[in-house]
Amino acid sequence: MQAEEKFTEMTWPASPEKATLEAKNKFLGFWFFLGGETVLFGSLFATYLALKDKVPDSSHPLAKDLFEMPLTFLATMFLLVSSLTSVYAMYHMKNYSFQRMQAWLLITVFLGACFLGLEVYEFRNYVHEGHTFTSSAFGSAFYALVGFHGGHVAFGLLWILSLMLRNAGRGLNLYNAPKFYVASLYWHFIDVVWVFIFTVVYLMGMVG
């Protein structure tokens, strides 16, 4: 089976993520999927903006009462850096150095997990302040958008982890290289969404 053929640095193709037809299909199909995800998040952003600060009465906290800069900044840094580390992983994938790729992916996963941890911590704070999913339309919209993104992060973590585990024993080949590549695309996309979340939800929320 050529897809599982062992390669050397010399024989490893320049664009392993697109070297076979299956890989090309996967690559393109995933981009299309991201196009659809854009609309999905667009709808959630739209809903959030329409329902921002819409609460039943004044006892409910509003955006400007809730969001705190240090936490958001830290979370942003975790995610941005994890984007860079996954770029490093793909760099090593292209150079056919499997161990280094795995290492960088591990760092990526670790950073992603830190981000998630922060998010959980943050949500718990909000719940204490009376800002829950069921407390107001604002709450529902906030948790739907940010939670959906968080869900994507969690899914990305599991995905990358399972790819790492599944292929730990057999190294890179043309069958799994596209999978790693696509997973990293997904990771970047999550980052893109976060850039808008920290801008539109948090920063704009703090501005009022």
Next chain:
Amino acid sequence: MSTIAQKKGFGATVWDYLTTVDHKKIAILYLMAGGIFFLAGGLEALFIRIQLAVPNNDFVSAGLYNQILTMHGTTMIFLAAMPLIFAFMNAAVPLQIGARDVAFPFVNALGFWLFFFGGIFLNCSWFLGGAPDAGWTSYASLTLNAKSHGVDFYILGLQISGIGTLIGGINFLVTIVNMRAPGMTYMRMPLFTWSSFVTSALILFAFPALTVGLFLLMFDRMFGGNFFDVSAGGNTIIWEHLFWIFGHPEVYILILPAFGLFSEIFATFSRKRLFGYSSMVFATVLIGFLGFMVWAHHMFTVGMGPIANAIFAVATMAIAVPTGIKIFNWLFTMWGGSIKFTTPMHYAVAFIPSFVAGGVTGIMNAVAAADYQYHDSYFVVAHFHYVIVGGVVLALLAGTHYYWPKMFGTMLSEVLGKITFWLFLIGFHLTFFIQHFLGLMGMPRRVFTYLPNQGWDTGNMVSSIGAFFMGIAVIIMLINVVVTQVKGVKVGNDPWGDGRSLEWSIPSPPPFYNFKQLPLVRGLDPFWIEKMEGKKGMTPAEPLGDIHMPNASFLPVTISFGLFVAAFGILFHVDDKPWALPVMIIGLGITLVSMLIRSVKDDHGFHIHKEDLENEDKGVKA
């Protein structure tokens, strides 16, 4: 691995279809499932028409009527029309572009089973406390107010089948971009392939809005969300926007493949190349694009204000231009041609005036100030049945007759086919033409009955009689199918004699690998070109070699089935049923384990060896 088809037992055939990843078999699955749902939706339509035949009728009760109405619309759109379109896309697109399968055969099967289980789930509602009853649009204020679980079935059922549709759309996009045979450039693709491409793109961008809308509604109804709860700051117009951002493109998702099918049929039976091919492609893309700019024309009366109404009105009208381009191109395809009036051609020809009548009432609806009168009246019902039945359903019936030989290797009876056609066409106009006037005379839609002496009695009676013509037509078509399959007379590669595109260059039904050697495409209508040069078939673009094929798999069924089970758990957890949570966990478990197996177990497919292909040649000759 021998490729020679063997006679199989019934059980083996069923197992074969349950595990198939072959686009041609998936096409048959879509055709059967979509067909059954069409019968269900049609039966519901008949109940609607019986109830409305006379004033103050009590054939069904008010609550039941709303359920029937909702299920009619939902079933027809999501479970009949779309899957039937997917049936023809699966049957024809890979063949038309000279591919051996779609880009992701496994995903293709998964898409079907998700749709199927979603549809079954939705229909389970009939037996579990009542079907959804808030209209196919499920406006949020009414759905939040609905007491029964019907709406929950709608939410979860559509969510499951919607995922199936979405991945199906992505699959076709990739297939068309990446899998075209050598020489099959974009501007040589048959128009059905083009329209499938644009339709898939519309699916990709429209369905996420529905997904989000359904999620929000699910959270509101089942998990205490407040998106649409006005007293907690929510807003129900959000649902309306999300629904129509999906819903308007959806109607073009339905009609574009219909346009594609008719383009093939007009060209074939006029023995002429499609007139204005490039402007047809352009118009298709333009309709797709404009389709995303006009959704708020369903919301003129909501109170968006005159500026928004005016913008959306004018944007909507613009769609008449590309659609007109198509209509005239079809007329001029026939102009100077040699028109053979086969059954598919009957449908194609009847489609033109029927659809134009529906399209122009669409433009009338777009006149925002006047739409305040038409909206939610039978005028709108007439409009959309004219475009849907006069466009989409006629195309599906035409496609069934046209592609039957390619899918099954037998030819439906032309005599019965034409009887079906005439009954259906007459019934269709009888049913819906008069509804324009009912609407203008003040009859609102979605009423389960009406009082006498409002001037609507005759019109409704006529309309109901028409529906029964359609019912008889459909039954005759079923008879046609049974008779044809029992007779089982086999046909050759090009049973219509005038085939133009690649699918007619290979046997009917094609071998499971489609093309022994990928064909070389030398222009638009490649098979026609070869025929005109006196050749029997296509020139191969590659030497005979091993063919790589995907493995069959049962996992698509289990993944979908898991979601089906989980949906019951989610739905009944609201009632604090003790078994709900376990059921949900078990269902999701089935799905996740199946997905895990899929991702951990490498699936490299298998090869058909060159020698076997050669042997088969000899076997056929011997």
Next chain:
Amino acid sequence: MRKRLHKWRLISIFAILALALSGCGKPFLSTLTPAGEVAQKQYDLTILSTSIMVLVIIVVTVIFIYVVTRFRRTKKNENKIPKQVEGNHTLEIIWTVIPILLLLVLAVPTVSYTFNLADVGPMKQKDKQGKTKDALVINVRANLYWWEFEYPDEKIITSQDLVVPTDKKVYFNVKSSDVKHSFWIPAVGGKTDTNPEGENQFWLEFDSKSAAKVKNQFYGKCAELCGPSHAYMDFKVRTMSQDDFSAWTKEMQNVKKPVAQGDLAKEGEAIFNKSCIGCHANTPNDSRPEKARTAPNLATFGDRERIAGILQHNEENLKRWLRDPEKVKPGNLMTGKYQKLSESQLDALTAYLMGLKVEQ
């Protein structure tokens, strides 16, 4: 040949039907018999757009018929291979440009009328006391299967029957207190949705001549699916001259507490005050907040055209309604909210309710 005949026959049947039908439709209900400025404008738009559409259909049909008759494959030319024409730029430009022109003709009045029908400037001009300066404003509140009409400047409330003066613009503020409904008086003008999250404004004008032809009564409908009894969520519109209308508002304002006439009615009053008054008010100047007004105001019940919007207004039907409202309007919100009524109680209530009149 036979088939073609068939088609022609069909078309002519439709043509005749169309003619027969367009003239008909009931004048108190049909949009084809416009009875006011708004409906007239919309009717004009309908006629304009229909004319354009008929033109389009004729053009298509003519080409269509020519093509399918002229270019059939016959035994004689069975093997003919037609010329494979690629296209024709001139033609394609023609059928791109002409529709654009037709649409422009349609788009201009569309935009202008859309703005015109949304022009509710006068209702926004308030004087010092917060009253509208010189326009009649009516607040319409849609509820599950019944309508409330509040005249904020006159401080009166009525239900089910909308009372309006003719020959002047009436401005409406519409909203819903539960699910979405839609307010529609087909003969007088298009519909406007009543949303739960905000108010919509629009105007209508009731033409006295047309009103006279229909005995001053138009039919109104709920035009948005709102539950099982959506089909029954009708209301009636009573039109009168401005003078009569002024008189009517005076009478309404002067109603204090209804006085029951006769023993039976007195008995009914007692029952009413015990079981019904929690939901139903019996004076037109109900000062309770909207939320508390959960049932139709019955102050003018005796003057109504219909019971619960749909039943003929007579004692028999009133008893039917009170006995079991669910049978009349499935899913209505009165069912089960009061104790079972005996036949004698029904008689008493009927006498009382039928006596609730404002007009002499």
Next chain:
Amino acid sequence: MENTRQTSANPRIDLKYRRKKNAEEMRYQIISFALMIFLTLIAFGAVYYEGFSHWFVVPFIMLLAAIQVVFQLFYFMHMSHKGHETPALFLFSGLTVALITILTFLTITWI
């Protein structure tokens, strides 16, 4: 299907050259990462500073976000490379639909 068809006809091209190319690309990516961090800092700073008016800050940080996303798409996700025309077309189409959605939700959702 010929899932074994290779795109690079001769993968045994100059390994050194490819290494260099990859390293060069990596350098670009680090630069764009630095810029992204920088833009993020400015955005947070602009909000933290409180001296600017609301009408300036909101469009300004939106612009920064947009620039940052372009970096992500074009450098991290390689959309600048060739072979990404179709992905770009579809991503931007999706973005268009998303933006129209957001625009309408900001303008005509509350009546």
